[in-house]
Amino acid sequence: MDGNYIQKQGLLDIKTILVNTLSFFTSSTEIFFLTITISYRLYYGNTYFNFSDKDLLLINLVFTFLLYPFYKKIINANFKVALSGFIVKYIVPLKSKDSLELSTELQKMKTNLLNDIHKDGQLAKLKDLFPFEELNEEPLGADELLEKLYSVLDIDMGNNDLYSKEEPYSQKKALQGFLSGGIYHNDTGLIDLQSKIYRIFILGNQLHPDCFPILRYLDTFVVKQTINFYTDKDDEITRKNVCGITTSGGTESILLACLSARNRWYYLNPVQRALGRKPKMILPETCHAAFFKACEYFDIDFISVKTDKDFFSAAFKFKNEISLIISSFPNFPYGTTENLSKLNELVGIYDIPWHIDCCLGSFINPFVSLSDSIGVLPNFSKLKCTTISVDTHKYGYSAKGVSVLLFKDSYSRQFAYFKQTDWVGGLYGSPTLAGSRPGALVAVAAFTMMYIGLANYKKYSKEIIETTLSIKKYIEEEMEDIVVDKNTVIKPPLKVIGDPQVCVVAFTFKSAKENIYYLSEILSKEFGYNLSPLQNPPALHYALTRVSATEENLNRFKKSLHKALEIYYRKVNDPDFSLKTDSGDTAALYGIAGSTFTRGVADKAIETFLDCLYE
Numbered sequence: 001m002d003g004n005y006i007q008k009q010g011l012l013d014i015k016t017i018l019v020n021t022l023s024f025f026t027s028s029t030e031i032f033f034l035t036i037t038i039s040y041r042l043y044y045g046n047t048y049f050n051f052s053d054k055d056l057l058l059i060n061l062v063f064t065f066l067l068y069p070f071y072k073k074i075i076n077a078n079f080k081v082a083l084s085g086f087i088v089k090y091i092v093p094l095k096s097k098d099s100l101e102l103s104t105e106l107q108k109m110k111t112n113l114l115n116d117i118h119k120d121g122q123l124a125k126l127k128d129l130f131p132f133e134e135l136n137e138e139p140l141g142a143d144e145l146l147e148k149l150y151s152v153l154d155i156d157m158g159n160n161d162l163y164s165k166e167e168p169y170s171q172k173k174a175l176q177g178f179l180s181g182g183i184y185h186n187d188t189g190l191i192d193l194q195s196k197i198y199r200i201f202i203l204g205n206q207l208h209p210d211c212f213p214i215l216r217y218l219d220t221f222v223v224k225q226t227i228n229f230y231t232d233k234d235d236e237i238t239r240k241n242v243c244g245i246t247t248s249g250g251t252e253s254i255l256l257a258c259l260s261a262r263n264r265w266y267y268l269n270p271v272q273r274a275l276g277r278k279p280k281m282i283l284p285e286t287c288h289a290a291f292f293k294a295c296e297y298f299d300i301d302f303i304s305v306k307t308d309k310d311f312f313s314a315a316f317k318f319k320n321e322i323s324l325i326i327s328s329f330p331n332f333p334y335g336t337t338e339n340l341s342k343l344n345e346l347v348g349i350y351d352i353p354w355h356i357d358c359c360l361g362s363f364i365n366p367f368v369s370l371s372d373s374i375g376v377l378p379n380f381s382k383l384k385c386t387t388i389s390v391d392t393h394k395y396g397y398s399a400k401g402v403s404v405l406l407f408k409d410s411y412s413r414q415f416a417y418f419k420q421t422d423w424v425g426g427l428y429g430s431p432t433l434a435g436s437r438p439g440a441l442v443a444v445a446a447f448t449m450m451y452i453g454l455a456n457y458k459k460y461s462k463e464i465i466e467t468t469l470s471i472k473k474y475i476e477e478e479m480e481d482i483v484v485d486k487n488t489v490i491k492p493p494l495k496v497i498g499d500p501q502v503c504v505v506a507f508t509f510k511s512a513k514e515n516i517y518y519l520s521e522i523l524s525k526e527f528g529y530n531l532s533p534l535q536n537p538p539a540l541h542y543a544l545t546r547v548s549a550t551e552e553n554l555n556r557f558k559k560s561l562h563k564a565l566e567i568y569y570r571k572v573n574d575p576d577f578s579l580k581t582d583s584g585d586t587a588a589l590y591g592i593a594g595s596t597f598t599r600g601v602a603d604k605a606i607e608t609f610l611d612c613l614y615e
Contacts, residue, residue: 009411013268020269020320022349109605127150177548177557178528182547185397190451192445194399204439205432206246218446219246225449226390226404229366230358233383242380243413244406245431246442250359250501251290252433253389253405257355258294258324260407260416261386264353265323269417272321279323282314284338286331288357294566308342315350322350324386328357329365329378333534333541334497335468335504341375344383353386353412359403360543361502362395367461386412395461395503397471397546399454401438460546464503467549471505471542472496474558482562484569493565497539508539516540519568526567527560 011568118126120159129148168496175186201215209216223244246255258281280301283291295302300323315322325347327338340356356378358365366377376382376600387562388406392398407413419429434519493514497506508516516538523529531540545551552554571577 003385009530011425016268017270020272025222052335061267069336076486109608111607122152125341145580175547176551177360177550179548180532180541181394181543183547184394187397187545190397190448191501192453193447197444197447198399198440201440201443204443205435206439206442207435212439219442220343221446222246222402222442222449223404223406225405225446227380229363230379230388230390230406232379235381238381239285241409241451242406243410244404245413245416246445247403247405247432248401249393249403249435250288250357250389250391251293253391253403254288254290254355254357255294255297255357256405256432257387257389258291258300259298259323260355261355262298262300263415264412269306270321273328276319280318280321281324281326282311282322283326284311284328284331286336287326287328287334288332288359291326299567308339311338311343312346315352316348319350322352325352325354326357327354329361330500330502330504331357332360332504333539334506335360336498337374337499337502339373339375341575344376344385348386354384354480355384355389356383356386358391359389359391360394360504361391362390364395364464364503367458368465368502371501374501376486379409380406392445392448395464395545396445396448397460398448399441401441401443445486460549464546464549465501465545467544467554468500468503468505469556470554471544472500475505475507475561479558480563484566484573488569488573490569497537503545504543506534506539506541508537509532512537514568515572518572519564522564522567522571523560527564529557529560 032109108489129152144171175183189463201212204212204215206212206215206219224245227239227242227244231242245256247256262279266273269277269279278299278301279301281291281295283295283302283304285304285306293300294300303318303322305311305314310327315325325343327340327343329337329340331337343354346352358378361368361378368374368377370377378385380388386408389403390396390406393400393402405416407416416431418428418430475492475494475496479494482490482493484490492506493509493511495510497508500506507521516531520531520533520540529542530543533539534541542548542557548557
């Protein structure tokens, strides 16, 4: 930034701080009325103390600056939610029937989970070869370690066939398109290149650019190329201003976008911060869970909205209290998008920072066709957005562990930086949450971009988009009737949620009486398809990738879905069928969480799953 820009921005900041402070005091009716009430009661309403005007002023100041923040915490919605959650979870017992049912399902989940992950006694073999109890005293040689690993993976040392197993959850199945998302390509040439690049830079660390100057350049290369995808080629000014940082993944990019917006709000609202006021974010209910994580980590309130109109209502109501507006392109659950044109109008009216989450759409988004529901693509040249998050490890086809967070300018980016100037270890600063970072991963990302090239990014994106639209059309228009038996024929029972046009299709039953989770288990156990379960409403989603966006997989999925529906209706129409006894963990656990209507129940299910990851 040049000197004139810094001076101009500084004057704008001073103006903003003054306006926000004045607005805060003129709108904080709570402070006014509470102070007047306390003054009246202390001055006129007691017979024990005689307060002078000076004493009364001092008491009011103490209340305003010390007690008011505590008062705000008590009336805060998050405080009420936390208190009610504590009461529900620990004080008010569940009904005995629900409690027993939940306990049984959680125990069943804990018992089965590890066996579901490790098939055919693999867990016992792992514990025998790599025991937890104590690290081996003497070092083991590379050949011996590889032999042990290969024996667990059932790899023939002679032919190196890594994917020889055929069970539904094996990696081979995932590489054939049976998994929703997860694995985004099976380009063996690219994997070989990535392995070699990783080996070259395996000791690299972006924390030390002086020691690893090539990594510093490759880090910048990834950011600059991502900027090119999200700006117009002929817009040199915007391309020059937009900047970014690389992170460890989409969640960290989202966390830093929220953190930088919060820090900017604190900077521009010093009085509100001193009084304990917290900024708010406007979150669509379909946004990624990482945004709620950011609110919890960084002590930010949020306003959940459902429609474009709700965005405007929330912005009008809270105005200067909002630190960031969130939208997604596309969102994770349904693969749909907010109306970016409308949000651009809103940001123009209220001058509120705006983040567009493109972690999922990443390098597909620039090639999405405009339509009635998509009037503009996420792009700094066309929109007044502040930040955009983009993952390189999804449709950028790089290895896991790198994402990019773009900022409209370096002024916005500075609020994401951590700076410590009086540490005894010296001056310290880092652009991300982590200090040391695995430089090999960003090197892999850079060389992956060059290996793929712009033409192939466009080609792969078009294939994925076309497959997404084909599945959507099949469910909505082309699916044939479901023949259960000679006397029972059911019209196509599924519907697509929203209008997905990028890389994800979400669908559910038209009738709320049906159980989509049981259909999911049939798809998994009988046909090998592992789709992602959604809730509120119950649904499934299929994230398409290069390995699933093939004609072979498309035809196979259509047939599998139709046959799964036939099996589903034959099962549920059987008088002896019981969802509790005949379904698996997914249907049962989602059913329990939904039937008890308690946050604590769902928390327990998640805790049980996470505990099992480290058993």
